[in-house]
Amino acid sequence: MVYSMTAFARSESSTNQGSLAWELRSVNHRYLEVSLRLPEAFRDLEGPLRERLRKEIARGKLECTLRFNPSSDSSQQLSLNQPLIAQLIEAASQISGQLPAPAPINPLELLSWPGVLAGGEAQQSDLVKQADQLFGQALEQLKQNRAREGAELRALIEERLDSMAERVATLREMMPTLREAHRQKLIDRFQEAKLELDNTRIEQELVILAQKIDVAEELDRLTTHINETRNVLAGKGAIGRRLDFLMQEFNREANTLGSKAIDVRSTQAAVDMKVYIEQMREQVQNIE
Numbered sequence: 042m043v044y045s046m047t048a049f050a051r052s053e054s055s056t057n058q059g060s061l062a063w064e065l066r067s068v069n070h071r072y073l074e075v076s077l078r079l080p081e082a083f084r085d086l087e088g089p090l091r092e093r094l095r096k097e098i099a100r101g102k103l104e105c106t107l108r109f110n111p112s113s114d115s116s117q118q119l120s121l122n123q124p125l126i127a128q129l130i131e132a133a134s135q136i137s138g139q140l141p142a143p144a145p146i147n148p149l150e151l152l153s154w155p156g157v158l159a160g161g162e163a164q165q166s167d168l169v170k171q172a173d174q175l176f177g178q179a180l181e182q183l184k185q186n187r188a189r190e191g192a193e194l195r196a197l198i199e200e201r202l203d204s205m206a207e208r209v210a211t212l213r214e215m216m217p218t219l220r221e222a223h224r225q226k227l228i229d230r231f232q233e234a235k236l237e238l239d240n241t242r243i244e245q246e247l248v249i250l251a252q253k254i255d256v257a258e259e260l261d262r263l264t265t266h267i268n269e270t271r272n273v274l275a276g277k278g279a280i281g282r283r284l285d286f287l288m289q290e291f292n293r294e295a296n297t298l299g300s301k302a303i304d305v306r307s308t309q310a311a312v313d314m315k316v317y318i319e320q321m322r323e324q325v326q327n328i329e
Contacts, residue, residue, distance in 0.1 A: 043188075043191035043194060043195040043274060043328060043329075044099075044187040044191040044328070045188075045193075045327050045328060046100055046101035046102075046327055046329050047190060048186035048187040048190060049065065049067070049183070050063075050064075050065040050179045050180070050182035050183035050186060051064050051065070051179065051182075052176075052178040052179040052182060054171065054175055056167075058167075059111035059112045059168075060110045060112075061107065061108070061109055061168070061171060062108045062109075063105065063106070063107055063176050063178075064106045065103065065104070065105050065106075065179050065180065066103070066104040066105075067098075067101045067183060067187065068101065069101065069102070069327055070101050071100070072100060073103070074102045074103070075094050077105050078106040079107050080108075080109050082109070082168070083107055083109070083168075085169060086169060086172060086173060086176070090105070090173075090176060093180070094180070097184065098184075098329075099278065099279035100279055100281060105179075107172060122157050125154075125157055126151060129151055129154060133146050191328065194327055194328055195274050197321075197324050198270070198324055198325070199271070199274065201318075201321045202267050202321075204313070205263065205267055205291075205317050205318075208310045208313055208317075209260050212256070212260060212298075212307060213257075215306065216257070219304050219307060256297075256298055256301050259294045262294050263291070263294050263298075266290050266291050266294070270284065270287050273287065279329050280328060280329070281329050285322075285325050285326075288321060288322040291314075292318050292322075295311055295314045296315075298310070298311040298314065299312070
């Protein structure tokens with residue numbers, strides 16, 4: 042299946058503690074680059090989420106943002122563990138007596154100490170689990186969006202492949218006629234110049250010229266590349282780099298075809314192919 046690297050997904054839910062919302066943005070990138078923006082209370086999720094993304098996404102620059110808005114009454118569900126707070130203050134006072142210039146105790150640091158907020162750890166654990174589940178929903182949505190856009194990219198590329206195949210078939214069919222017309226054109230020029238014609242020498246020169254303008258090999262390779270591109274599009278996994286390589290090969294053959302053109306029709310066919318190749322190359326840049 043073809044996946045685009047460009048997509049967006051959003052998932053949100055409300056809890057007793059507040060609302061959670063994930064936003065996932067994916068854009069083109071040569072490799073996989075993940076940027077996670079999490080509130081401090083959800084930092085434990087960062088490692089597992091990065092590992093999950095590495096397993097499910099092959100390429101792209103991903104920005105994953107979690108927003109948490111606590112509810113106005115969430116603080117009413119918390120109570121202070123007074124005995125633990127007293128122990129912490131006593132310990133801090135003992136240490137302060139041994140320091141030359143001790144800093145005052147920061148109440149926020151006391152609140153962040155494990156166990157100070159009774160019920161806080163359990164509630165926070167529930168929130169983290171819900172955020173993790175919500176991330177799974179957003180990631181699945183992102184993958185579906187990447188697959189849907191990937192299917193559209195595949196259709197666009199296959200249209201260009203069909204057009205290229207038509208140009209190759211047409212050019213292959215008309216090459217014998219073009220070669221004979223070019224051969225006759227050279228003979229007519231010799232006759233117009235009233236030069237003595239050495240048939241043997243002329244035939245030798247025409248054979249050499251025919252070899253220089255022969256594009257059968259280029260047409261064969263273009264056909265091979267068209268078939269290989271179709272196979273890659275039908276394959277699994279990350280295919281963007283392989284397609285990018287094939288676009289380079291297409292371009293090389295089209296350039297050679299243009300340099301060997303001997304007629305306005307063959308020149309136009311080469312130009313058309315280069316246009317199709319460039320259109321495909323632009324789409325391939327979006328494919329995972």
